[in-house]
Amino acid sequence: MKLLHIDAGITGPGSASRHISAAVVNALTAADPTLQVVRRDLDADPIRHLDSAGLATLADNEVLREFLEADVLVIGAPMYNFGMASQLKSWFDHILVAGRTFRYGPNGPEGLAGGKKVIIASARGGVYAPGAPSAAADFHEPHLLQLLRFIGIEDVAIVRAEGLALGPEAREAALSKALADAANVPATLTAKLVA
Template identity: 70%
Template sequence: MKLLHVDAGITGPESVSRQISAAVVDAYLRAEPTLEVVRRDLEADPAPHLDGRGLASLPDNAILREFLEADVLVIGAPMYNFGIASQLKAWFDHVLVAGRTFKYGPAGPEGLAAGKRAILASSRGGLYAPGTPGSALDFQEPHLRAMLRHMGVEDITVIRAEGVALSPEARSQAIAEALLNARAVARDFPRRVAA
């Protein structure tokens, strides 16, 4: 069993999404100590942005191979300016590859990467969850879900800390709740492996 841990936060140890994603990975390792974890830090080692020269290498690149080999994806995804970090978008550009992770069939796109589980460690400075006044500005989580589903990844869990820029108290509370949820996410790991 292999877990791919991807982080896109750019604020180092202050990154809330990194704290959450690390707690998720820790929970998985506690549930299954032999789990193989592959780490991809998109701030330290960014995926190259696509250009015309890079298109030919997409069907067989290291980033795509890491994605294809993973059973579980843990993605630290902060919201920047209502969307995802450009580093994370570049990473997705290397894994959303026609013929490898999706194909076009008579009924439209078909995902080829089904069976994976994705946990999104989401952090946002304001309030954008469904039902909040800012929900119409959430181009982060819907975008992530759409890209994963396009590749056939349907088992998606979001662990969210939002409102972290509203006040120190709001930040502490949001992080505490997200970390509790992160620790709980792997509770059903043995059942999922047996299934």
């Protein structure tokens, strides 16, 4: 089994999404030591934003191959300005490829990349979860979920830390909860990873 670990946080060692995604990957590799992990750091090694020159190689590129070979994805996804980091959006632009991960048929778009499990390590300064006063401003997690659904991925879990900018105590509490949730991720995946 292959796991693709993606980090998009740009705040270095203080990045909550990086701490959470690392905790998820550590928990999964502890549960299955044979798991092969490929890591892509979108801050240290940015992917070129999609442009006219890159269209020619879109159907066959390293980013797409890594994605297609992965059985499980762990995506460190911080919220910046109500949405995902531009580095992560660029990564998605390289994997949403007509004929490879989706196609259009008589009933509209059809995802071709189903069967993968995705865990999103979400980090947000405010509180945007459903029911929160700021929920309508969440263009982060709904966008991520829509992109994954579009290519056929329905098996998505979110390990979330939010309210990180509401003071040191709120940050510590949110991060502690998210790290505890990350440690429990293998319980939901064990059967799939060893099957």
